[in-house]
Each structure stands twice: as C-alpha cells, then as structure tokens.
Amino acid sequence: MSLIGLFYRHRQCRRQLTNNMKILSYRCSVLRCRRLERHISATTRTLAQPGDDPEFKSIVDSPAILVQAGKKKHGPGLIILALIPITAFALGTWQVQRLAWKSDLIAKFEDRLIRPALPLPPKIDPDAIHEFDYRRVFARGHLRHDQEMLIGPRIQDGKNGYLVVTPLEREGDGTTVLVNRGWIDKKFKKPASRDTLQACPTDEVVIEGLLREPWKKNMFTPNNAPEKGEFYFPDVAQMANLTGSQPVWIEETMTPDLLTNWAREDKGIPIGRSAEVNLSNKHAQYIFTWYALSAATSVMFWMVVRKPPADLTRRVRLSKEWS
Helix, strand or coil: CCCCHHHHHHHHHHHHHHHHHHHHHHHHHHHHHCCCHHHHHHHHHCCHHHHHHHCHHHHHCHHHHHHHHHHHCCCHHHHHHHHHHHHHHHHHHHHHHHHHHHHHHHHHHHHHCCCCCCCCCCCCCCCHHHHHHHHCCCEEEEECHHCCCCEEEEEEEEEEEEEEEEEEEEEECCCCEEEEEEEEEHCCCHHHHHHHHCCCCCCCCEEEEEEECCCCCCCCCCCCHHHEECCCCHHHHHHHHHHHCCEEEEEEEEECCHHHHHHHHHHHCCCCCCCCCCCCCCCHHHHHHHHHHHHHHHHHHHHHHCCCHHHHHHHHEEEEEHH
C-alpha cells in the first residue's frame, strides 16, 4: 500500500470516530432529559392537584359567576349614567310647562298694551298693582325735580348712565306717584348740566306710561344708600317714604326713534322705554337642550349595557354550550 492510500484510510477512520462520538453524546443527552422528566412527573404526582378536590369547579362549570363578576365593574357609575337621561327628560318636560306659562303671560301683557290708556285713579292699592302690570295709564301734574333720584349705573347701548326717577304731584287731589322717566348719560348726572327747559320742565306735564312692578334686587346688588343719594335698584316702598309718594311705579313710554334718542341723549333728556313686553322667553332653547341631553345619554347608557363580553367570558360561554 502506498503512502497516499495510508493517509486516505487514516482520514476515513478519524471521521467515523468523530461521528460516533457525536451520536453517543446526543444519546446521553436524551437519556438525561428523560430521567429528569420522570423525576418531575413523580414529584408532581405527590402534590395535591385542584382536580383531586371533590368540591372543585372550573370556570367552564360555572360561567354565570364569571359573567356576573364582569357586570359588577360598572358600579355606581352605571347608576349615575342611568339617572342622567331620566333627570334631563324631567327638566325638559318642566321647561315645556314653563314655556306654556310664559307664553300665556306674554299674551296677557300684550293684550293690555293694545288697550287705550286709562287715567290713573287718585288712590291705588299697592297689592292690586300686579293685576294691572303692563297696563297703559296717564297722569297729569308737576314733576318734583328737587326730589329726583338716580338709579345706577345702568348700561344702554354700551354707555354708562342712570335711570331718572322723579315724583309726579298730580293736580286736583295732590297725590304723588313715582315716575321712571328713562335713561340719561352719566355726564348729565347733575341737573344743571342738562337742557333745563326740556330735561327738567317746570310746567304742567302729562305722563303716559306703563303701570309696572319693578325688578327685584339680586344677591350681587348692593343696598341703596339714600343718605348719599345712591340707588342701585328701585325699592318702591323706600323711595315712596323718602318723597311722600304712593308706592306706585310708572315707567314713562315714548315711540322708539333713533334720531330722537340721539337728540335727547345729547341734551340730557331722559329716554323713555318703548311700550312693549320685554320678558325673556328662552324656554324653547332649554327644551331642546334638555331633551337632546336625555337622548344622547340614553344612547350612551344603551351602549354601555349592550357592550359585548370580554374574550375570556365569550370563550367560557362557548365552552359551556359545546360541553
């Protein structure tokens, strides 16, 4: 045998020996793994398993308990969400009733406005004035400018000013009533700064206006200070005591005209109100708002209640049905 043949034979023997060693190492590893598995299995059998307990129940056996536990996640939030549409619907229904009441009230006042003006009687019962609210009346007499009172500040067309309240001493019986003559700019606060002949007439005048119950003081309005000549709201009883007048409030009216208003404003002549009902009536908007809120929250409540179950709960239900 030649030298090359010996070398080739040596390489084959070495390669076969290497393969045999790898196979032997793999078989040893497999044997060790099998021994470890048998050891773990034997150890596990000695421990108590949930299935060994005769009272044990899996989630497949009791899916209803799992579903009930899922519903408890809503808690008080679901109750609050259910109350919102009910409350909003009740408020919307209440606004429907308020709209009917306000519409009837405005119609009643407008009916009084179209009637001819009545002469103001000498003696007026203050408790009966609300039955003649917005009733057109007229009175003749002289204005007591020395007892004039300014209520303000009051804003009109973006300008600051005051309402001029002057007692009217009527001819004949001499009784006096309070007349709200209208608004003046704050720069004419002092009577001397106004056009004396037109703003403060001394001759006999005829006042035509509306018999009204003035607005009430709210929690943000300060108290009047008569000793300082400061009035922030019309306290009819207080003003009547100060001037010796009857507690009767008349708001002088005039035909609305922009050019006339500008001319009167420049001269400090009080600008009277127009003979119209100016009650706020936004109940239709409130009805839409409350009913829309009720509908929206009802849909939200339905979506929460009808929310599909979680994936685990769905699988449990299917497992229970197929078992």
